[in-house]
Amino acid sequence: MIELTINGAVHRLDIDPDMPLLWAIRDHVGLTGTKFGCGIAQCGACTVHIDGQPSRACSLPVSAVAGQAITTIEAASGPVAKAVQAAWTALDVPQCGYCQSGQVMATTALLEANRKPSDADIDAALSGNLCRCATYARIRTAVHTAAKALA
Amino acid sequence: MLAKMMTRLANATQSRRSFMIGSAAVAGGLAVGFRSTEAASAATGGVTPFNAYVRIAPDNSVTVIAAHMDMGQGIYDAIATLVAEELDADWSQMKAIGGAGNPKLYGNAAWGGAIQGTGGSTGTTSSWERYRIAGAAARQMLVAAAAAEWRVPASEIRIAKGLISHASGRSAGFGELAAKADALSAPANVALKDPKDWVLIGNDKLRRLDSMAKSSGKMDYTIDVKLPGMLTAVPIHPPLFGATLTSFDASKAKALKGVVDVVQHPRGLAVVAVDMWSALKGREAVTAVWDDSKAEKRSSADLAREYRELALKPGLATARNDGNAEAAMAGAARTIEATFEFPYIAHAALEPLNAVVRRNADGTIEIWGGHQMPDIYQGTAAAIAGVPPSQVTMHVMKTGGSFGRRAVIDADVIVEAVAVAKAIDFRAPVKMQWTREDDMRAGRYRPAYVHRLKAGVDKDGRIVGWYNHIVGQSIVAGTPFAAGLVKNGVDMTSVEGANNLPFDMTSVEGANNLPYRFAAQKVDLTTTQTGVPVLWWRAVGSTHTAYAVEVFLDEVAALTGKDPYEYRMSLLDPASKHARVLKLAAEKAGWGSALPAGRFRGIALAESFETEVAQVVEIAMRPDGSFKVERVVCAVHCGVAVNPDNIRAQMEGGIGFGLGAVMKSQTTLDKGRVVETNFDSHEVLRFDEMPVVEVHIVPSTDAPTGVGEPGVPPIGPAVANAVFAATKRRLHVLPFARVENA
Numbered sequence: 001m002i003e004l005t006i007n008g009a010v011h012r013l014d015i016d017p018d019m020p021l022l023w024a025i026r027d028h029v030g031l032t033g034t035k036f037g038c039g040i041a042q043c044g045a046c047t048v049h050i051d052g053q054p055s056r057a058c059s060l061p062v063s064a065v066a067g068q069a070i071t072t073i074e075a076a077s078g079p080v081a082k083a084v085q086a087a088w089t090a091l092d093v094p095q096c097g098y099c100q101s102g103q104v105m106a107t108t109a110l111l112e113a114n115r116k117p118s119d120a121d122i123d124a125a126l127s128g129n130l131c132r133c134a135t136y137a138r139i140r141t142a143v144h145t146a147a148k149a150l151a
Numbered sequence: 152m153l154a155k156m157m158t159r160l161a162n163a164t165q166s167r168r169s170f171m172i173g174s175a176a177v178a179g180g181l182a183v184g185f186r187s188t189e190a191a192s193a194a195t196g197g198v199t200p201f202n203a204y205v206r207i208a209p210d211n212s213v214t215v216i217a218a219h220m221d222m223g224q225g226i227y228d229a230i231a232t233l234v235a236e237e238l239d240a241d242w243s244q245m246k247a248i249g250g251a252g253n254p255k256l257y258g259n260a261a262w263g264g265a266i267q268g269t270g271g272s273t274g275t276t277s278s279w280e281r282y283r284i285a286g287a288a289a290r291q292m293l294v295a296a297a298a299a300e301w302r303v304p305a306s307e308i309r310i311a312k313g314l315i316s317h318a319s320g321r322s323a324g325f326g327e328l329a330a331k332a333d334a335l336s337a338p339a340n341v342a343l344k345d346p347k348d349w350v351l352i353g354n355d356k357l358r359r360l361d362s363m364a365k366s367s368g369k370m371d372y373t374i375d376v377k378l379p380g381m382l383t384a385v386p387i388h389p390p391l392f393g394a395t396l397t398s399f400d401a402s403k404a405k406a407l408k409g410v411v412d413v414v415q416h417p418r419g420l421a422v423v424a425v426d427m428w429s430a431l432k433g434r435e436a437v438t439a440v441w442d443d444s445k446a447e448k449r450s451s452a453d454l455a456r457e458y459r460e461l462a463l464k465p466g467l468a469t470a471r472n473d474g475n476a477e478a479a480m481a482g483a484a485r486t487i488e489a490t491f492e493f494p495y496i497a498h499a500a501l502e503p504l505n506a507v508v509r510r511n512a513d514g515t516i517e518i519w520g521g522h523q524m525p526d527i528y529q530g531t532a533a534a535i536a537g538v539p540p541s542q543v544t545m546h547v548m549k550t551g552g553s554f555g556r557r558a559v560i561d562a563d564v565i566v567e568a569v570a571v572a573k574a575i576d577f578r579a580p581v582k583m584q585w586t587r588e589d590d591m592r593a594g595r596y597r598p599a600y601v602h603r604l605k606a607g608v609d610k611d612g613r614i615v616g617w618y619n620h621i622v623g624q625s626i627v628a629g630t631p632f633a634a635g636l637v638k639n640g641v642d643m644t645s646v647e648g649a650n651n652l653p654f655d656m657t658s659v660e661g662a663n664n665l666p667y668r669f670a671a672q673k674v675d676l677t678t679t680q681t682g683v684p685v686l687w688w689r690a691v692g693s694t695h696t697a698y699a700v701e702v703f704l705d706e707v708a709a710l711t712g713k714d715p716y717e718y719r720m721s722l723l724d725p726a727s728k729h730a731r732v733l734k735l736a737a738e739k740a741g742w743g744s745a746l747p748a749g750r751f752r753g754i755a756l757a758e759s760f761e762t763e764v765a766q767v768v769e770i771a772m773r774p775d776g777s778f779k780v781e782r783v784v785c786a787v788h789c790g791v792a793v794n795p796d797n798i799r800a801q802m803e804g805g806i807g808f809g810l811g812a813v814m815k816s817q818t819t820l821d822k823g824r825v826v827e828t829n830f831d832s833h834e835v836l837r838f839d840e841m842p843v844v845e846v847h848i849v850p851s852t853d854a855p856t857g858v859g860e861p862g863v864p865p866i867g868p869a870v871a872n873a874v875f876a877a878t879k880r881r882l883h884v885l886p887f888a889r890v891e892n893a
């Protein structure tokens with residue numbers, strides 16, 4: 001039995017301790033907002049927060065995160081996440097949208113830690129999140145927009 | 152060009168239809184579609200000719216049923232805009248879903264209407280009339296219902312922002328009158344709005360309908376489909392293209408917890424399990440023996456060498472031959488020649504391929520997926536399942552990208568999903584989910600090509616002869632499309648006599664329809680055969696033809712000492728759309744003005760899918776010789792700009808997609824084995840490499856043309872031309888990261 005604390009709820013799951021957190025979240029907890037893109041921590045589609053830190057759920061076995069506070073896009077609802085989503089929709093950032101759960105989670109973590117990120121800060125925080133639709137330019141603008149709204 | 156070929160294919164089987172507008176009752180609402188004179192008996196599943204395009208529910212929501220699949224390009228929003236405009240709906244009441252299963256209704260109008268499909272940047276063109284008429288018909292029925300209800304003349308009824316009203320003070324939402332409207336007969340004819348009355352078409356303030364869902368994890372893609380009892384399958388594909396299964400041992404895998412079965416299917420094996428992780432663990436435990444005697448075992452370097460040799464010979468077919476280019480070049484004051492090499496490239500959409508299949512108790516089949524060619528997949532799936540196509544319902548999901556990958560003709564992932572479900576007797580729904588490695592290894596790449604170009608100029612620097620020989624695989628050869636795609640006034644006999652392969656127009660588009668006025672020109676094609684499966688990749692032929700042409704033209708300009716922008720303009724009809732976008736991009740970018748030290752500009756022009764795009768890039772050289780693309784100024788002519796902000800988004804996306812590809816993306820073979828199988832080795836554009844993009848849309852009253860692909864072709868050559876301006880080096884081998892360019 002593995003005990004995972006996801007979005008404040010405790011889930012006791014009878015799963016392989018090696019199972020990546022991504023598949024536990026998607027297949028066993030039933031939350032599918034967190035996406036699968038590469039499985040090797042190269043794309044960021046699976047970004048969740050673990051104790052507030054942006055982390056790649058595809059490359060973390062559940063045994064390594066038992067007992068830690070895991071937050072997925074479904075629970076991204078605080079003032080920072082709301083400001084990020086408001087900027088994302090105002091600027092129509094998403095195209096296919098598949099990467100955007102990860103982009104929103106990565107950006108939320110950035111703004112939680114740094115309310116006035118520079119372009120270099122944004123590059124550093126988001127260069128691990130691929131967007132094959134190349135919405136990068138709008139993401140950058142939206143990060144600044146969200147930061148201003150939070151100021 | 153693809154559109155023209157598809158039209159030709161379609162026209163062979165069907166003449167243009169006349170539409171009658173129809174309506175049918177749906178649970179207290181209004182539903183509008185067209186009754187095609189040939190479609191009366193064509194209804195299948197839940198879709199009838201009457202509820203095909205627009206449904207209005209009692210809660211006032213207006214749902215458009217889109218004939219085109221949305222892979223991120225925003226076609227659902229474009230279609231909703233067209234309907235809402237004529238219906239005078241409020242944007243906030245609009246919804247959009249995908250439709251399928253009835254080519255008479257959803258056939259791609261830009262391809263002649265015979266089959267449903269999304270591709271060649273035709274979505275808006277195909278929808279332009281059909282969905283405006285549907286919106287106008289629904290509006291007229293609502294007006295008639297209000298007039299009857301309020302006993303006032305129809306001419307006195309107004310509709311604005313979803314509210315039906317009359318000067319007497321009466322008003323109603325659409326939902327209130329939808330059922331009554333539905334009881335009326337549909338109008339035989341409708342008038343469409345004068346463009347000056349448009350409030351939604353061209354409105355820059357409209358936001359996409361799905362941005363919030365996509366920003367909050369609520370958008371469901373095929374990977375997110377959940378069905379009771381559903382199992383997950385992962386494939387085991389042959390290690391080499393063309394290898395076949397000899398034997399396999401699944402005993403260890405089947406003993407693992409969570410593994411349900413290991414089954415054979417026409418494309419290899421699959422491990423079926425209760426969840427993705429169990430399927431992946433099971434896959435590691437399967438041993439398989441493959442017969443690779445007929446497999447493709449060449450390396451990319453072998454193919455490039457062969458292609459380069461072929462490029463030196465005359466082409467096996469000629470796509471265009473105006474004047475006597477060879478003689479003109481022989482007599483030219485100066486000639487110049489260059490050979491370009493393009494790699495295979497995987498589409499690498501972020502959602503790896505997948506499909507979900509369920510057989511219901513009544514024997515009907517349902518398939519969820521990113522169906523870019525739903526009619527073809529429906530037929531393929533029906534044949535495997537052993538049911539008539541009418542018993543297969545296609546649920547069109549939005550997808551995490553595609554870039555053409557989901558328009559595969561052989562329906563690969565769908566075939567696997569259905570075959571696997573059948574192999575377990577359809578006892579549970581099956582989600583076939585490929586991993587990133589499966590997705591990148593399983594073929595269907597942009598074909599590799601070699602282009603050899605040669606030009607001759609007279610003493611004044613004018614081009615007297617132009618020659619382009621393209622060597623590479625055909626995308627349509629061996630598909631049912633070959634028959635419709637090969638005849639275009641080209642010399643078929645030389646092709647048939649040579650190697651019996653069809654002349655694939657997608658190999659030469661963007662090379663044989665240049666807007667430049669050359670005194671004489673010849674475009675040759677040599678179609679090759681390899682075991683590597685290929686496919687259309689965002690912008691198709693123009694992903695390589697535009698690069699070769701626009702870089703080479705820059706070389707000719709440099710040879711003659713002319714400015715690359717001025718030189719292009721001198722070759723264009725000044726009144727053409729090509730000249731207009733080129734001029735606009737140059738003006739907005741400040742072409743010719745001084746730049747800070749270390750900054751350089753490049754320019755390129757390309758028409759694809761009847762949309763003209765010019766781009767001027769600005770690069771900043773770093774001390775180590777690398778560079779960053781800082782700014783791209785893009786001008787586009789795409790007819791009426793239905794959703795201007797989405798046009799900008801598609802240009803931005805096309806630029807980022809194309810830039811990553813020319814800089815670093817490639818799929819290479821090592822003795823037949825795919826080397827780049829995930830994003831660690833198959834590199835794509837990352838966040839910090841994205842330039843600032845500025846898009847200028849040429850105002851136009853022409854019918855709209857597509858924007859999903861045409862942003863891609865110019866970026867590569869524009870950047871390469873800027874690199875030349877900075878370094879005097881020409882980048883002839885793609886991607887730029889290749890050592891040959893160092």
Ligand code: FES
Pocket residue numbers: 035036037038039040041042043044045046047056057058059
């Ligand atoms: S799926 Fe986890 S980083 Fe790509």
Ligand code: FES
Pocket residue numbers: 094095096097098099100130131132133134135223501551552
């Ligand atoms: S929006 Fe499509 S991958 Fe980012």
